Amino acid sequence: MSPISFLSRTRRAGRIDITDILSWVWLLGGTFAVLVPVVWAGLSSLKPAAEITRFPPSLLPRAALEQTVPGFDKPLSLWNVTIDSQQREMAMVRRIGLKAQMVDPANPGQPVGVDVKGITPVQQLTVATENYTDPLTRFNFLTFLKNSVFVTVVATLLTLIVNAMAAFALSKYKFRGDTTVFVIIISTLMIPLAVVMVPAYLVIVGVGLADNLWGVILPTVASPTAVFLLRQYMLTIPDELIEAARVDAASEFCIFWRIILPLTAPALAVLAIFSVLWRWNDFLWPLIVLNSRENFTLQVGLNAFQGEFSVQWHYILAMTFLSLLPVTVVFLFLQKYITTGIAGTGMK
Amino acid sequence: MAELTAGILLSRTGETAMRVVEAPMNAIERLFGRKRMPWLFLAPNLILFGIFTFLPIAIAVGYAFTGGTNLFVSDRPFVGLDNFRTLLSCGNYLQPGTCQESLFWTAVWNTLWFVAFNVVATLLVALITALILNRAIFARGFFRAMFFYPVLLSPVVIGLIWKWFLDRNGLLNAFFQMLGVPPEIFLLDVGWSRFFVVVVSVWFHMGFYTLILLAGLQAIPKDLYEAASIDAASPRRTLFRITLPLLAPNLLVVFILLMIKSVQIFDEAWVLTNGGGPGTANSFIVQYIYQMAFGSDLRLFGLASAASVLMGLVLLVLTLIQLRLGKRMES
Numbered sequence: 001m002s003p004i005s006f007l008s009r010t011r012r013a014g015r016i017d018i019t020d021i022l023s024w025v026w027l028l029g030g031t032f033a034v035l036v037p038v039v040w041a042g043l044s045s046l047k048p049a050a051e052i053t054r055f056p057p058s059l060l061p062r063a064a065l066e067q068t069v070p071g072f073d074k075p076l077s078l079w080n081v082t083i084d085s086q087q088r089e090m091a092m093v094r095r096i097g098l099k100a101q102m103v104d105p106a107n108p109g110q111p112v113g114v115d116v117k118g119i120t121p122v123q124q125l126t127v128a129t130e131n132y133t134d135p136l137t138r139f140n141f142l143t144f145l146k147n148s149v150f151v152t153v154v155a156t157l158l159t160l161i162v163n164a165m166a167a168f169a170l171s172k173y174k175f176r177g178d179t180t181v182f183v184i185i186i187s188t189l190m191i192p193l194a195v196v197m198v199p200a201y202l203v204i205v206g207v208g209l210a211d212n213l214w215g216v217i218l219p220t221v222a223s224p225t226a227v228f229l230l231r232q233y234m235l236t237i238p239d240e241l242i243e244a245a246r247v248d249a250a251s252e253f254c255i256f257w258r259i260i261l262p263l264t265a266p267a268l269a270v271l272a273i274f275s276v277l278w279r280w281n282d283f284l285w286p287l288i289v290l291n292s293r294e295n296f297t298l299q300v301g302l303n304a305f306q307g308e309f310s311v312q313w314h315y316i317l318a319m320t321f322l323s324l325l326p327v328t329v330v331f332l333f334l335q336k337y338i339t340t341g342i343a344g345t346g347m348k
Numbered sequence: 349m350a351e352l353t354a355g356i357l358l359s360r361t362g363e364t365a366m367r368v369v370e371a372p373m374n375a376i377e378r379l380f381g382r383k384r385m386p387w388l389f390l391a392p393n394l395i396l397f398g399i400f401t402f403l404p405i406a407i408a409v410g411y412a413f414t415g416g417t418n419l420f421v422s423d424r425p426f427v428g429l430d431n432f433r434t435l436l437s438c439g440n441y442l443q444p445g446t447c448q449e450s451l452f453w454t455a456v457w458n459t460l461w462f463v464a465f466n467v468v469a470t471l472l473v474a475l476i477t478a479l480i481l482n483r484a485i486f487a488r489g490f491f492r493a494m495f496f497y498p499v500l501l502s503p504v505v506i507g508l509i510w511k512w513f514l515d516r517n518g519l520l521n522a523f524f525q526m527l528g529v530p531p532e533i534f535l536l537d538v539g540w541s542r543f544f545v546v547v548v549s550v551w552f553h554m555g556f557y558t559l560i561l562l563a564g565l566q567a568i569p570k571d572l573y574e575a576a577s578i579d580a581a582s583p584r585r586t587l588f589r590i591t592l593p594l595l596a597p598n599l600l601v602v603f604i605l606l607m608i609k610s611v612q613i614f615d616e617a618w619v620l621t622n623g624g625g626p627g628t629a630n631s632f633i634v635q636y637i638y639q640m641a642f643g644s645d646l647r648l649f650g651l652a653s654a655a656s657v658l659m660g661l662v663l664l665v666l667t668l669i670q671l672r673l674g675k676r677m678e679s
Contacts, residue, residue: 023480030477031494033551037513044512055517056525166393173386181390188401190667194612194634195660198641198653199407202419203400219400222393252385253373257366281502283615284634288642299504303619306508313512320508327500335493338500342556343563 038324045317048128052314063126067091069105078105078122081114089122090114131318141319143294144301147213148280148323151297155217156275160268162221167230168256172242182231189224193285201288215289216297220279226271233267234260270341273334280327298323408660411653419649431654452655454628455636462632463610465546470606474554475599478561479591492562496555503552507619510548511535535621538629545617545630552616553609557602564598565591597674604670608663614638633659 044052047061066075069091076091081102090102093111100119101111135141170182193200200219201210209215237260245255261268283299290296296304302323306316331338377385407421412431414424439446444453481492498506513519514534521531534540568591576586592599614634618624623643624631633655641652 020485023483023485026476026480027485027491031491034494034498036519037509037551040519041509041512053517055531056522057517057519162392162396165389169386169389175383175386178386181394184402185393185397188397188405190663191401191405191660192608192612192663194614194637195656195663196401196404196408197637198649198656199404199411200400201642202407202411202421202649203404205419207399218396222397222401227393251370251374251377252382252389253370253377256389257370277500281500281504283502283504284638288638299502302504302508306511306619307622313515316508317512320505324501324505327502328497331493331497331500335496336489339492339496339559343559 041317042321045131045314045321046127047131047314048126049131049312049314051128060125061127062123063128065122065124067105069103069108071108076103076105079119080122081119083112083114128314131314132322135315135319135322139305139315140293140296140301141322144296144298145322147295148298151213151216151282151286152276152279155220155279156272158217158221159223159226159275160272163223163226163271164230164261164264164268165256166222166227167234168260170227171231171234172237172239172260182227185224185227189228197284197288204289210289211291211295212289213295213297216282216286219285220282226275229271230264230267233264237263270337273330273338273341276330277327408653409657411649412657414650416650417647419647424650427650431650432658434651435654435658449651451628451631452633452636455631455633458628458630459611459613459632461542462546462549462613463607466549466610466613467603467606469546470550470554470557471599471603473550474557474561474602477554477558478565479587481558481562482565492559495558498552499555501552503615504619506548506552507616510544510551511620514544536626538626541621541626541629545613545620548616548620549610549613557606560602560605561595561598564595568594600673601670604666604673608666608670611659611663611666 043059043061044057048063051058051061051063065078067078068075072093076093078089079092079100079102081088081090088104090112091105091108093101093103095101095116098116099113100116102114102119103109103111166185170178204210204215204219209218241259241263242255245259250258281299282297283303286297286300287303290300293301293304302316302319305319309315373388376388380388410421411424413426413428414421415427415430416424418424435449435452437448438453441447441453444450444457447453477495481488481495485491515521516531516533520534524531532540534544572590572594573586576590581589612634613632617630617632618635621630624635637652637655637659640646640648640655
């Protein structure tokens, strides 16, 4: 059976052939490839600092068990020791080369010298919650989070309202220059940030919004994608509704606010989801605009953090997971709308 | 009861908010008349668009012809084509070392290689996945969602997760050790790190292109396949004579979109490779622009803009090809 047929055959009812098996191998392999790095990082984020760089790594977070022994200032680590062919649990006082000094935690007396080769640490499944709680109290994590939430919420609300108004004007009115305005807005769709990033920063400095969260928000608000999407949707709303409202002496804004906006709700919902994802995940533009730590968004903060504390992977992974969580939850609940939204509009 | 009160309160505040917005808008309508209202609706968008999109585009080109390190265009000396000359003068274009701006040409070549591998790999993986997901397979929705999930993640998060996965003490090395292969510091090796930048990019974005191709596959009329099966056409024939030709417009859109997006690679590669490492092995054009203008104290805004303009021209050509081909496919 050639590999070609495995891609093109449609399944015959009630029979499993090699094409099905190959498809399943591909799909399960793909699922595996998607999940393994994410789950691995997630499991690692629960490991205590001492355990995280151990090689070869253990799958589940474990930590050495410690116990306070009378007569010693610090808690001592527990080890399984075989002395006189007898398995015992002992606490390590210190380690000198290949010898370790051990005491019996229940009955601490003179430490005994034991060969380190024959001992194994007593370990226990431990979830290092401090990886998650520490960044909340130290390292500005809450500030980054607050900034990200502010940017995401405000930018999304403004994006919805500003572009819905523009789309309304471009879909429900005939006026001189309407096509020109639409074409100008749409033509900028093809110009990516990378091309205008220097002059865009100049404008931000010029209007006094450098190192300011509004400097991150405002340039993203007027979006040609959003205008295009909402306009296409509004074109399908019958004009008779508007005429009827005008007969009833409704003002233009009332028509927009109470008739068009509620009817555009499905398109607005799709746009809202995307706007939240775009703004939450934004990196390059906030990286350019924001300079001081207290203004960083989560993504910029995370990047700065990993540069400064590259050895503290337990903190980095925990914070990575905290920033991945909202997106994952949104996706779990709205995955159908997101995928159909993308298939329908082709936007990401 | 409490819920009801809260509900009433909420709808009242909503109503009040509406009145507050409506009143001034209605006053404006009375003042200017209904004919001017569309411009009022356009105003917020056009003002923001003008300041933050149109103005930068207008300035961008001018910027490329100026020198110095001042940010404001009025304080910058006009240098004509100097920036372009600096970027484009090369002894041998295939060897970045012989160019005046060797970093730029390193970035250009890195980007071209990345685009070539990334486009082919993503297209292939997305196409195979879409063809399989188009079959009547169990739990299709689950797999579609699964492949799509990385698309929504932030590039920084993806960079960090993969960096950890590829770490010296990471899972991949543990797997290598199980197979008896010596551990490797993947991201410090030129070949491996380039390979994994493509892998991560495919991993990140293939779900998006799969979805577009899947939408195209589902639009192919079913009776064509029925006719083919009546004629006892081989699977290979069905794939090459029906599926792929009818999917061609979608494939082309995906191909061009992928090229446009790949040229702009920055975020995930930046985080994954600590800003382009090892050395300049993963230094791409957007990164060059960023570093010339903001990343260091060089503040070579003119040079960065000139590079932007060159990149913009390439993207423009790609977009025009896409539009032209798109139109031809439609007719």
